[in-house]
Amino acid sequence: MKTIPGGVTAPIGFRAAGVYSGIKKKKKQQLDLALVVSDHEGPVAGVFTTNQVVAAPVILDRLHLKQGIGRAFLVNSGNANACTGSEGMEAAQEMAQLAATTLNCAPHTIFVGSTGVIGQPLPIACIRKALPALAARVTRRGGAEAAAAIMTTDLKPKQVAVRAQLGGKLVTVGGMAKGSGMIHPNMATMLGYLTTDAAIGQRALQSALKQAVDQSFNCITVDGDTSTNDTVLCLANGMAGNRPITAGSADFTRFCAMLETVCRTLALKICWDGEGVTKVVRVEVTGAESPKAAKQVAQTVATSNLVKTALFGGDANWGRVMAALGRAGVPLDPSRISLQFGGVPMVRKGLGLGRAAERQLTKVFKTKEFTILIDLAQGKASAHMWTTDLSYEYVRINASYRS
Amino acid sequence: MKTIPGGVTAPIGFRAAGVYSGIKKKKKQQLDLALVVSDHEGPVAGVFTTNQVVAAPVILDRLHLKQGIGRAFLVNSGNANACTGSEGMEAAQEMAQLAATTLNCAPHTIFVGSTGVIGQPLPIACIRKALPALAARVTRRGGAEAAAAIMTTDLKPKQVAVRAQLGGKLVTVGGMAKGSGMIHPNMATMLGYLTTDAAIGQRALQSALKQAVDQSFNCITVDGDTSTNDTVLCLANGMAGNRPITAGSADFTRFCAMLETVCRTLALKICWDGEGVTKVVRVEVTGAESPKAAKQVAQTVATSNLVKTALFGGDANWGRVMAALGRAGVPLDPSRISLQFGGVPMVRKGLGLGRAAERQLTKVFKTKEFTILIDLAQGKASAHMWTTDLSYEYVRINASYRS
CATH class of the missing domain: 3.60.70.12 (L-amino peptidase D-ALA esterase/amidase)
Incomplete structure (x- = not known):
C-alpha cells in the first residue's frame, strides 16, 4: 500500500x-x-x-x-x-x-x-x-x-x-x-x-x-x-x-x-488541525482487565482539561494523569501503576521517580508529539486514544464561533 | 438562620x-x-x-x-x-x-x-x-x-x-x-x-x-x-x-x-473563584424520568467545553446545549425538549424560536449569572448543577501551574 x-x-x-x-x-x-x-x-x-x-x-x-x-x-x-x-x-x-x-x-x-x-x-x-x-x-x-x-x-x-x-x-x-x-x-x-x-x-x-x-x-x-x-x-x-x-x-x-x-x-x-492545537499526544493504556476498561481509562485521561492544559503549557505535571485515571470509574490498584512519557519512566508502582526523571520529562513535554503510556499491571487488555492540548486559541475560537 | x-x-x-x-x-x-x-x-x-x-x-x-x-x-x-x-x-x-x-x-x-x-x-x-x-x-x-x-x-x-x-x-x-x-x-x-x-x-x-x-x-x-x-x-x-x-x-x-x-x-x-471564571451559571434539568437521568443531563451540559467557551464568549449558541444533552447517555425525545436561558424561551419542542429570541438571549449571555433551564418533558425528576465559563485565564493558570 x-x-x-x-x-x-x-x-x-x-x-x-x-x-x-x-x-x-x-x-x-x-x-x-x-x-x-x-x-x-x-x-x-x-x-x-x-x-x-x-x-x-x-x-x-x-x-x-x-x-x-x-x-x-x-x-x-x-x-x-x-x-x-x-x-x-x-x-x-x-x-x-x-x-x-x-x-x-x-x-x-x-x-x-x-x-x-x-x-x-x-x-x-x-x-x-x-x-x-x-x-x-x-x-x-x-x-x-x-x-x-x-x-x-x-x-x-x-x-x-x-x-x-x-x-x-x-x-x-x-x-x-x-x-x-x-x-x-x-x-x-x-x-x-x-x-x-x-x-x-x-x-x-x-x-x-x-x-x-x-x-x-x-x-x-x-x-x-x-x-x-x-x-x-x-x-x-x-x-x-x-x-x-x-x-x-x-x-x-x-x-x-x-x-x-x-x-x-x-x-x-x-x-x-483541532481548534488551537499545538500538540497531538497518544494515550496508550496497557495491562487493563478488559478492552472496555482500557478504553475508559484512555478516554478519561485524554479528555481531562487539566491534562490537556498541562500539555499546552509543556508542564511535566504527571500527577494530573494519575488523578485523571483514578476517576475513570475502573477498579484500579494505584500501587501497581506505571507511567512513561515519550519513553521516559516517571511513575513505577504508583510512585514518582523523582527530580531527575522530571527534568527529562520536561524535555518530552516540550515536543509536539509523544506517547503517554499507562500500564495498569492488572490484565492483558489495551487501548489507545489520541488527544490534543487545550490552548488559549481553543478558547478564543470557541468563544466567538458564531460572531 | x-x-x-x-x-x-x-x-x-x-x-x-x-x-x-x-x-x-x-x-x-x-x-x-x-x-x-x-x-x-x-x-x-x-x-x-x-x-x-x-x-x-x-x-x-x-x-x-x-x-x-x-x-x-x-x-x-x-x-x-x-x-x-x-x-x-x-x-x-x-x-x-x-x-x-x-x-x-x-x-x-x-x-x-x-x-x-x-x-x-x-x-x-x-x-x-x-x-x-x-x-x-x-x-x-x-x-x-x-x-x-x-x-x-x-x-x-x-x-x-x-x-x-x-x-x-x-x-x-x-x-x-x-x-x-x-x-x-x-x-x-x-x-x-x-x-x-x-x-x-x-x-x-x-x-x-x-x-x-x-x-x-x-x-x-x-x-x-x-x-x-x-x-x-x-x-x-x-x-x-x-x-x-x-x-x-x-x-x-x-x-x-x-x-x-x-x-x-x-x-x-x-x-x-474558579480558575479564570467570569460567569457562574446554574444548569437546571426538569421533566426527567429519574433523578439519575436528570443529574446526568445536567452534568453533561455543565461540563461541556463547547458550552463553557460559549458562556465565556457571551455567544448565545444554544445549539451546543442541545448537542451536549444529546450525548448524555439518557434516552431522550429531542422533539419534546424546551430550553430557557435566564427566563428567555429559546427552544420549544426541539425547535429554535428564531432571531428575535436569539437577540434577547444575547443579552442574557452577557450577564454574569443566569440559569439554563432544560425541560425534557418526559417525567417528573429534576436536578441542577452550577458551572462556570472556560476562559483564556483558565488555560493560562493551568498551563503553568507548577512553573
Missing part, C-alpha cells in the same frame, strides 16, 4: 468540486458547498453520530443507507441543519432531490451532509441556486476543492489517498474530512467522505468501514463533545475491476487496512 | 491560625499551613474524594474517622502529598503526631489535609519547624488567616458562618474552603472544613454532612476533574449547650439547612 496525492477523486470514476453558495457569511474566497460524484452508482457504507439529538441530514442519510446504494455526496458548510424540525428535514430532502434531478439519478442515491451552526434554518435557496454551476464544475481533479468546501473552523483542508494491488488490479481509496471542534469518539465528530474504485459488496464494505472508524475517528478527542452531525460515508463504485472483495478473505483484510490508513490519516489531520 | 461574619472560628470554642512554613516557594506574604483547634474534642463527620488515586492525608483521615472524634484540623497548601507512597503516609502520620503532641491529645483526633502539587515528597521538616509557632498563634479571630493558608491558585480566601436558635440555644456553623482547579462532583474537589458548637451525635452529624455536600459541593463543576485530595470535614464540639440534636427531629432539619447553607455558600464561592 502506498500513499498517493489527492483525495476523493483519486479512485477511478470520481469527480468533485466546491463552490461558494452564500450559506457562509462571505469572507475572502471561501467555499461552502461540495459535490462528489461517481460515474456509476455503487454500494455505500456509513456510520453516524451516537448523539440523540441528530441533524436532519443524518436522519435522511440513515434512511438512504437502508437501500445501500450511492451515486453522490452533497455537503454544505456554514449551517448544520440541526434542531431545525420538519422544515430542516424538508430542506435535507430537497438537497437530495435537487442533486438527483441534476445528476439524473434516484434521490436515495444522494447522501447529504451539513456542518456549521446549529438551530438556524438551512438557506436551501442558496443551494438550489448554486447546484447547477457546482454540478457543471466537477472534475477528476476537484477533490481538494471539495475538501476545502466542507471546512468550518478548520485551518486546512484534509484529504488523503492510498493505492494497493488487490484482486488482480490497482485499487485506490481516497477520502476527505472536516473536523476541528467537537471531536470526540462515538463518533469523532466530523464529516468524513471516503471513495473507492474497489469492487466490494455493501455488507463487506459496511463491516470494513465500521472497523476502520473504530480504530481511527473513534480514537481521537479534541474537546470531549460529540456533534449532532457526525457522519462517515464510503462509496465504492467497483471501477477498478478487481475480483469482488468478500468478507473474511485476504483481500478483505488488505482492503480494511487501506480504509483504516485513510481514516487514521484523516483523524490525525483533524487532531493537528 | 442568619449569616454572620467570620468562618471556622465563629462557633464557640474554636481557634485558628495560619503561618508560612516554607512549603510554598515564597512569593510575597503567602501562608501555607493552617491549624483549627477546638477547646474540647467532639464528633467529626467526613466525606472524601471518590477518586481511586487518593492522597496520604485522605487515607489517614478515613482511618481516623472510624473513631469519629476530633480535636483539630492541620492543613498545608503547596504540596498534595499524593502519589508519594509509604513515605507520604509516614509524613501524614507525622503531621497528626506532631499536632497531637503539641495539643496534648490523641493522634486520631487530628485530621490532616494537603493540597497542591501531586507526586513530590511533602517537606515535613517545614511543618515540624513551624508547628509550635502556629499552635501558639491560634485565636478566636484566626479563621480568616486559616482560610488564607489553605489557598493554592485561589484568588480569595473563602469562609462563611451562619447562626440560628436551635434546641434552646444559639448555634453557629462556620466553614472555610479552598477550591479553584479540579472542581467536579464526587466530590467537588477541594478542601472544606466546617466547625460547629452544636451538640449532636456522630451518626447524625455524618448524615447531615452527607446531605449538605450532595446538594452543594457535589453540584458544582469547574473543569470536570476530581482530585486525589477532596475532603470535607465537620467537627462539632457541643459548646453551644443546646439539647443534643437527634436524627429526624425538627432541630435536625434546621441544622441540616444550616450546614447546607454553609456548604452551598462555600461551593459558589469556589465557582466564582
Whole structure:
C-alpha cells in the first residue's frame, strides 16, 4: 500500500468540486458547498453520530443507507441543519432531490451532509441556486476543492489517498474530512467522505468501514463533545475491476487496512488541525482487565482539561494523569501503576521517580508529539486514544464561533 | 438562620491560625499551613474524594474517622502529598503526631489535609519547624488567616458562618474552603472544613454532612476533574449547650439547612473563584424520568467545553446545549425538549424560536449569572448543577501551574 496525492477523486470514476453558495457569511474566497460524484452508482457504507439529538441530514442519510446504494455526496458548510424540525428535514430532502434531478439519478442515491451552526434554518435557496454551476464544475481533479468546501473552523483542508494491488488490479481509496471542534469518539465528530474504485459488496464494505472508524475517528478527542452531525460515508463504485472483495478473505483484510490508513490519516489531520492545537499526544493504556476498561481509562485521561492544559503549557505535571485515571470509574490498584512519557519512566508502582526523571520529562513535554503510556499491571487488555492540548486559541475560537 | 461574619472560628470554642512554613516557594506574604483547634474534642463527620488515586492525608483521615472524634484540623497548601507512597503516609502520620503532641491529645483526633502539587515528597521538616509557632498563634479571630493558608491558585480566601436558635440555644456553623482547579462532583474537589458548637451525635452529624455536600459541593463543576485530595470535614464540639440534636427531629432539619447553607455558600464561592471564571451559571434539568437521568443531563451540559467557551464568549449558541444533552447517555425525545436561558424561551419542542429570541438571549449571555433551564418533558425528576465559563485565564493558570 502506498500513499498517493489527492483525495476523493483519486479512485477511478470520481469527480468533485466546491463552490461558494452564500450559506457562509462571505469572507475572502471561501467555499461552502461540495459535490462528489461517481460515474456509476455503487454500494455505500456509513456510520453516524451516537448523539440523540441528530441533524436532519443524518436522519435522511440513515434512511438512504437502508437501500445501500450511492451515486453522490452533497455537503454544505456554514449551517448544520440541526434542531431545525420538519422544515430542516424538508430542506435535507430537497438537497437530495435537487442533486438527483441534476445528476439524473434516484434521490436515495444522494447522501447529504451539513456542518456549521446549529438551530438556524438551512438557506436551501442558496443551494438550489448554486447546484447547477457546482454540478457543471466537477472534475477528476476537484477533490481538494471539495475538501476545502466542507471546512468550518478548520485551518486546512484534509484529504488523503492510498493505492494497493488487490484482486488482480490497482485499487485506490481516497477520502476527505472536516473536523476541528467537537471531536470526540462515538463518533469523532466530523464529516468524513471516503471513495473507492474497489469492487466490494455493501455488507463487506459496511463491516470494513465500521472497523476502520473504530480504530481511527473513534480514537481521537479534541474537546470531549460529540456533534449532532457526525457522519462517515464510503462509496465504492467497483471501477477498478478487481475480483469482488468478500468478507473474511485476504483481500478483505488488505482492503480494511487501506480504509483504516485513510481514516487514521484523516483523524490525525483533524487532531493537528483541532481548534488551537499545538500538540497531538497518544494515550496508550496497557495491562487493563478488559478492552472496555482500557478504553475508559484512555478516554478519561485524554479528555481531562487539566491534562490537556498541562500539555499546552509543556508542564511535566504527571500527577494530573494519575488523578485523571483514578476517576475513570475502573477498579484500579494505584500501587501497581506505571507511567512513561515519550519513553521516559516517571511513575513505577504508583510512585514518582523523582527530580531527575522530571527534568527529562520536561524535555518530552516540550515536543509536539509523544506517547503517554499507562500500564495498569492488572490484565492483558489495551487501548489507545489520541488527544490534543487545550490552548488559549481553543478558547478564543470557541468563544466567538458564531460572531 | 442568619449569616454572620467570620468562618471556622465563629462557633464557640474554636481557634485558628495560619503561618508560612516554607512549603510554598515564597512569593510575597503567602501562608501555607493552617491549624483549627477546638477547646474540647467532639464528633467529626467526613466525606472524601471518590477518586481511586487518593492522597496520604485522605487515607489517614478515613482511618481516623472510624473513631469519629476530633480535636483539630492541620492543613498545608503547596504540596498534595499524593502519589508519594509509604513515605507520604509516614509524613501524614507525622503531621497528626506532631499536632497531637503539641495539643496534648490523641493522634486520631487530628485530621490532616494537603493540597497542591501531586507526586513530590511533602517537606515535613517545614511543618515540624513551624508547628509550635502556629499552635501558639491560634485565636478566636484566626479563621480568616486559616482560610488564607489553605489557598493554592485561589484568588480569595473563602469562609462563611451562619447562626440560628436551635434546641434552646444559639448555634453557629462556620466553614472555610479552598477550591479553584479540579472542581467536579464526587466530590467537588477541594478542601472544606466546617466547625460547629452544636451538640449532636456522630451518626447524625455524618448524615447531615452527607446531605449538605450532595446538594452543594457535589453540584458544582469547574473543569470536570476530581482530585486525589477532596475532603470535607465537620467537627462539632457541643459548646453551644443546646439539647443534643437527634436524627429526624425538627432541630435536625434546621441544622441540616444550616450546614447546607454553609456548604452551598462555600461551593459558589469556589465557582466564582474558579480558575479564570467570569460567569457562574446554574444548569437546571426538569421533566426527567429519574433523578439519575436528570443529574446526568445536567452534568453533561455543565461540563461541556463547547458550552463553557460559549458562556465565556457571551455567544448565545444554544445549539451546543442541545448537542451536549444529546450525548448524555439518557434516552431522550429531542422533539419534546424546551430550553430557557435566564427566563428567555429559546427552544420549544426541539425547535429554535428564531432571531428575535436569539437577540434577547444575547443579552442574557452577557450577564454574569443566569440559569439554563432544560425541560425534557418526559417525567417528573429534576436536578441542577452550577458551572462556570472556560476562559483564556483558565488555560493560562493551568498551563503553568507548577512553573
